Amino acid sequence: MPSRYSSSNSMIGVYEAIDRNKTKTLEKIKEIIRQPSIAATGLGIRECATLVSGMMQVAGASTRVLDLGDGASPLVYGDFRSKSNPEKTVLFFNHYDVQPPEPLDLWETPPFEPQERDGKLFGRGANDDKADVVGRLGLVDAFTEATNDIPCNFKFAYEGEEEIGSAHLKSYMEKFPELFKADAVIWEGGAIDPKGRPEMLLGSKGIMYVELLAKNAKTDSHSSIAAIVENPAWRLVRALNTLKKDERITIPGWYDDVRPFTKKELDLIRKQPYDESAIKNDLGIKQLIGGMRGFEVKKSLAGKPTCTICGLVSGYTGQGAKAVLPKEARAKIDFRLVPDQDPEDLIVKLRMHLKKQGFPDIEILFSEGEKAARTSPDSEIARAANEAAKDVYGKPPIVKVSAAGSGPMYLFKSPVAAIGGAGRFSRAHAPNENLDIHWFFTGLKWIANTINLYSNS
Amino acid sequence: MPSRYSSSNSMIGVYEAIDRNKTKTLEKIKEIIRQPSIAATGLGIRECATLVSGMMQVAGASTRVLDLGDGASPLVYGDFRSKSNPEKTVLFFNHYDVQPPEPLDLWETPPFEPQERDGKLFGRGANDDKADVVGRLGLVDAFTEATNDIPCNFKFAYEGEEEIGSAHLKSYMEKFPELFKADAVIWEGGAIDPKGRPEMLLGSKGIMYVELLAKNAKTDSHSSIAAIVENPAWRLVRALNTLKKDERITIPGWYDDVRPFTKKELDLIRKQPYDESAIKNDLGIKQLIGGMRGFEVKKSLAGKPTCTICGLVSGYTGQGAKAVLPKEARAKIDFRLVPDQDPEDLIVKLRMHLKKQGFPDIEILFSEGEKAARTSPDSEIARAANEAAKDVYGKPPIVKVSAAGSGPMYLFKSPVAAIGGAGRFSRAHAPNENLDIHWFFTGLKWIANTINLYSNS
Numbered sequence: 001m002p003s004r005y006s007s008s009n010s011m012i013g014v015y016e017a018i019d020r021n022k023t024k025t026l027e028k029i030k031e032i033i034r035q036p037s038i039a040a041t042g043l044g045i046r047e048c049a050t051l052v053s054g055m056m057q058v059a060g061a062s063t064r065v066l067d068l069g070d071g072a073s074p075l076v077y078g079d080f081r082s083k084s085n086p087e088k089t090v091l092f093f094n095h096y097d098v099q100p101p102e103p104l105d106l107w108e109t110p111p112f113e114p115q116e117r118d119g120k121l122f123g124r125g126a127n128d129d130k131a132d133v134v135g136r137l138g139l140v141d142a143f144t145e146a147t148n149d150i151p152c153n154f155k156f157a158y159e160g161e162e163e164i165g166s167a168h169l170k171s172y173m174e175k176f177p178e179l180f181k182a183d184a185v186i187w188e189g190g191a192i193d194p195k196g197r198p199e200m201l202l203g204s205k206g207i208m209y210v211e212l213l214a215k216n217a218k219t220d221s222h223s224s225i226a227a228i229v230e231n232p233a234w235r236l237v238r239a240l241n242t243l244k245k246d247e248r249i250t251i252p253g254w255y256d257d258v259r260p261f262t263k264k265e266l267d268l269i270r271k272q273p274y275d276e277s278a279i280k281n282d283l284g285i286k287q288l289i290g291g292m293r294g295f296e297v298k299k300s301l302a303g304k305p306t307c308t309i310c311g312l313v314s315g316y317t318g319q320g321a322k323a324v325l326p327k328e329a330r331a332k333i334d335f336r337l338v339p340d341q342d343p344e345d346l347i348v349k350l351r352m353h354l355k356k357q358g359f360p361d362i363e364i365l366f367s368e369g370e371k372a373a374r375t376s377p378d379s380e381i382a383r384a385a386n387e388a389a390k391d392v393y394g395k396p397p398i399v400k401v402s403a404a405g406s407g408p409m410y411l412f413k414s415p416v417a418a419i420g421g422a423g424r425f426s427r428a429h430a431p432n433e434n435l436d437i438h439w440f441f442t443g444l445k446w447i448a449n450t451i452n453l454y455s456n457s
Numbered sequence: 458m459p460s461r462y463s464s465s466n467s468m469i470g471v472y473e474a475i476d477r478n479k480t481k482t483l484e485k486i487k488e489i490i491r492q493p494s495i496a497a498t499g500l501g502i503r504e505c506a507t508l509v510s511g512m513m514q515v516a517g518a519s520t521r522v523l524d525l526g527d528g529a530s531p532l533v534y535g536d537f538r539s540k541s542n543p544e545k546t547v548l549f550f551n552h553y554d555v556q557p558p559e560p561l562d563l564w565e566t567p568p569f570e571p572q573e574r575d576g577k578l579f580g581r582g583a584n585d586d587k588a589d590v591v592g593r594l595g596l597v598d599a600f601t602e603a604t605n606d607i608p609c610n611f612k613f614a615y616e617g618e619e620e621i622g623s624a625h626l627k628s629y630m631e632k633f634p635e636l637f638k639a640d641a642v643i644w645e646g647g648a649i650d651p652k653g654r655p656e657m658l659l660g661s662k663g664i665m666y667v668e669l670l671a672k673n674a675k676t677d678s679h680s681s682i683a684a685i686v687e688n689p690a691w692r693l694v695r696a697l698n699t700l701k702k703d704e705r706i707t708i709p710g711w712y713d714d715v716r717p718f719t720k721k722e723l724d725l726i727r728k729q730p731y732d733e734s735a736i737k738n739d740l741g742i743k744q745l746i747g748g749m750r751g752f753e754v755k756k757s758l759a760g761k762p763t764c765t766i767c768g769l770v771s772g773y774t775g776q777g778a779k780a781v782l783p784k785e786a787r788a789k790i791d792f793r794l795v796p797d798q799d800p801e802d803l804i805v806k807l808r809m810h811l812k813k814q815g816f817p818d819i820e821i822l823f824s825e826g827e828k829a830a831r832t833s834p835d836s837e838i839a840r841a842a843n844e845a846a847k848d849v850y851g852k853p854p855i856v857k858v859s860a861a862g863s864g865p866m867y868l869f870k871s872p873v874a875a876i877g878g879a880g881r882f883s884r885a886h887a888p889n890e891n892l893d894i895h896w897f898f899t900g901l902k903w904i905a906n907t908i909n910l911y912s913n914s
Contacts, residue, residue: 205681207780209778209780211778216740216742217740217741217742218740218741218742219740219741221740222862223763223765223767223791223793224662224758224793224860224861224862224863225740225758225861226763226765226791226793227757227758227761227763227793227861228736228745228746228749228754228757228758229740229742229745229746230742230745230746231765231766233766233767233768233769234701234765234766236769237694237697237698237766237769238698240694241694241695241698244691279682279685283673283674283675283676283678283682283686284674284675284676285673285674285675285686285687288685288686288687289685289686289687292685297685300684300685301681301682301684301685304684306680306683306684308680308683308688308691308780308782309688309690309691309694309771309772309783309786310680310690310772310773310778310779310780310781310782310783311690311771311772311773311774311779311781311783312690312693312694312769312770312771312772312774312783312786313769313770313771313774314766314768314769314770315766315767315768315769315789316767316768316789317768317769317770317774317787317789320823321666321668321767321789321791321823321825322767322768322789323664323666323765323767323791324767324768325765325767326766326767326768326769329766329769330774332772332773332774332778332779334680334683334778334780336680336681336683336684366777366778368778403681404681404682404684405679405681406681
């Protein structure tokens with residue numbers, strides 16, 4: 001049975017194959033769930049990489065298990081060549097590692113013993129991201145069974161460190177650049193909203209995280225001496241205060257490279273549903289910054305560069321009063337970035353700014369950076385996914401121009417679309433993680449249709 | 458033998474008595490050191506109060522052991538009436554409690570087994586403040602033996618909580634105001650400088666200590682949401698920044714009640730020795746605030762109101778990066794005060810200021826206050842002490858107009874002079890605390906001479 005909304009004749013055979021292979025696909029998902037692969041501890045990572053590589057080989061891929069050594073999880077790579085359309089390549093990027101299963105006593109069935117009930121498959125990684133690892137690879141079979149070919153070249157890059165911040169992904173991509181070359185990338189992710197609309201995510205913010213240190217005396221002193229000895233806590237507070245005025249970052253040149261949203265992106269942001277009272281209830285707050293609402297909220301989440309104090313510490317932080325002059329004060333600050341801001345440029349601007357404002361002594365203890373990513377909704381892959389969803393779901397997807405958070409999406413030079421996710425009360429990262437089986441297979445059809453449209457565009 | 462510098466015939470007999478009673482006095486000091494009296498733990502406090510009260514009775518006083526109960530240490534009170542001059546009363550204020558002796562392994566001889574060696578008496582409390590407790594009481598005998606009277610009425614108030622911030626002194630003084638009435642107060646304290654000059658301390662700064670709290674969401678959140686949710690750490694930083702500009706506190710009216718130094722006080726500050734490089738070496742710093750030096754340093758320590766961040770804490774304070782939006786931020790702030798600033802007035806000004814600056818939501822979690830004290834160097838007791846020192850030491854004392862720190866001196870309505878201390882490498886609060894026996898008895902002669910001159914003025 002093809003998807004009930006399907007009207008594309010060329011895809012009917014593929015949809016039928018996806019449905020026909022359902023049990024086989026679910027069995028493979030269970031098999032891979034049974035193999036723990038916890039990046040945080042390393043448990044089962046190598047075994048899982050071997051398992052995934054084997055599945056790729058069975059599907060007929062040329063595979064490589066890339067390994068940087070030195071504690072890095074292997075990255076499993078495989079590719080399939082299209083006979084009819086070898087000029088175009090789509091890369092599927094997913095991860096085979098999972099979050100630790102703790103707390104174990106909250107699981108209704110053991111995390112690594114997958115179980116189906118009520119239309120859902122329970123187990124650690126069921127949703128995030130082992131079903132995708134298996135399901136997207138399974139599209140090779142579905143296309144081949146239906147059309148004796150795949151619509152373009154497929155590449156699969158499955159990393160094993162997503163849950164620990166994709167620690168070595170950049171190194172893998174720098175060491176094996178040719179393997180990651182593609183015309184478009186299909187990413188994991190996305191949810192199904194209460195009205196059954198799927199989500200397409202086209203970008204993520206960047207981040208620059210720094211720790212600032214102001215220091216003076218070699219030890220904390222009695223605070224009576226503050227009459228004559230400079231207080232690094234005051235110095236830090238003053239320096240911080242030069243970074244931001246109201247909601248605007250005041251470091252010269254900070255916004256120079258900010259790419260404005262296009263009219264189309266703004267329209268998409270406007271259309272995005274969001275539940276303000278859910279946010280407020282969740283956080284226990286009465287209003288958002290400056291009482292902002294609606295479009296402004298959505299636009300800020302997708303595209304406002306931020307400067308956030310994530311941590312502050314100085315002097316005495318226990319109960320009650322202690323009259324100390326602190327020897328040092330520290331602030332951890334997270335700058336969220338948007339395209340085309342570059343952390344390597346911004347760290348220099350931050351340093352220059354502190355110097356010019358009279359704080360050359362404030363040390364930047366470390367800094368970590370990731371750029372933002374933003375695929376155009378007019379890119380071929382995004383347009384194909386948009387059309388393909390109408391066909392599969394009977395409605396267009398909710399398009400998220402950018403996540404509020406950051407990620408490694410920026411590492412890919414080609415357009416990236418995160419589609420086909422089945423997230424819905426899925427408890428990713430939590431006990432009783434589960435996969436909604438119906439929405440998962442529907443998502444696979446969306447991806448198949450997207451690739452089909454994209455390959456023929 | 459009278460002091461070698463003495464030229465006052467009327468005092469020769471008293472000095473002779475002090476010297477004659479030296480062994481007896483030292484034995485009593487040892488006896489009281491043998492009785493531990495640790496305010497922090499309560500160990501031996503009551504036993505020591507009884508011992509001190511007994512010594513007062515033996516000396517012929519009417520004594521009272523005041524006890525507020527409820528965990529307060531008793532306050533031992535005694536008075537002696539002058540036959541010839543019952544119109545004037547001097548109060549000796551000291552304390553019989555001591556700091557805990559730990560770390561014990563660093564003591565060369567056990568802390569509660571006093572031992573004389575190299576002209577010093579070793580033991581916990583030898584310097585701070587048990588020798589004074591015994592020695593000042595002993596002046597009754599010295600005057601009586603030499604003159605058959607005391608030069609004015611003597612009162613002794615010996616508290617048992619000095620080492621824990623004189624926790625109940627204010628309550629004792631409010632409950633028994635008549636006992637603390639005097640024309641002048643002789644306080645503990647003071648050191649002997651490297652050139653053999655004694656110190657007279659005439660004041661202390663006040664303090665107002667507050668904790669500020671800014672809060673928003675009910676838990677820490679993922680920092681990506683900072684684009685739309687207010688960050689209490691930023692709020693606190695901004696609020697703090699309104700409290701002070703450079704070295705000036707910007708809360709309206711903060712300096713309204715500041716009593717300027719008199720010309721004489723400024724002269725005394727100018728004359729005060731101080732060792733800038735010792736301060737810098739001790740703290741490991743290259744310069745003081747704004748490169749200040751000399752007179753400005755001494756004046757700031759004695760009389761600059763300060764606003765010191767003693768503690769800051771918010772969000773993630775561990776190693777490395779964690780992208781959180783903190784739910785709250787706290788600052789502990791110590792305002793040092795000068796005469797005639799009043800913490801009860803200033804807390805209102807702080808609250809008003811925060812409100813006017815747009816921070817009505819920032820909570821003041823608690824506040825503690827003590828006023829400053831400053832006895833005029835032109836007061837009779839200070840002038841008497843100044844003259845008396847010339848007689849005993851052959852030179853005037855170093856007059857410290859005010860300590861940089863705070864204390865309960867302000868509770869006394871009459872002029873207070875802290876004189877006669879023998880501190881010199883004395884290791885108060887530390888292992889191997891000791892009393893310099895020579896300077897201690899010289900200090901007693903200074904006090905005796907001071908009272909003699911004061912009584913006859």
